[in-house]
Amino acid sequence: MTTSQPSPTPYKQLRRPVSDRMVAGVASGLGRYFAADPTLIRVIFATATVLTGGLASLAYPIMWFLMPEEPADAPAWPHPPGTAPGWPPVPPTAPRTDAGPPPA
Incomplete structure (x- = not known):
């Protein structure tokens, strides 16, 4: 019987993007990181x-x-919050308590 190993947790990587750059992508890569x-x-x-x-x-x-x-097959940037590889998930938000006047 074979057991599957869980994949390692993804982590942030400092890379130069190929699409969002002005000169070489250094500032854009640092900004993303x-x-x-x-x-x-x-x-x-x-x-x-x-x-x-x-x-x-x-x-x-x-x-x-x-x-x-950055590899050509890298996901598009910016990632929606909580879906970027290597970034922690966004915690769930609490319901708003100031949504309007209290019921009469």
Whole structure:
């Protein structure tokens, strides 16, 4: 008799997307990984580059080289809440108690 092993729990992966990118997809990949807006990541990169006299700009090509590209068969982004692989499920919401005036 064979027993089936449960599949391992999926986890978040830092990857460069192929569809949602401006230059190489580094900011978009970081935004997806940290659940932040990619524009905010780009602003942080630009600000850090100015504040460090250009030294922070070296991080972008290094991350471009090190971050793997997302596979072509990856699911579309953004995932509905609670369905993204590697993300915890969304807890059920409690019913609203302020839905209107109390019954007369």
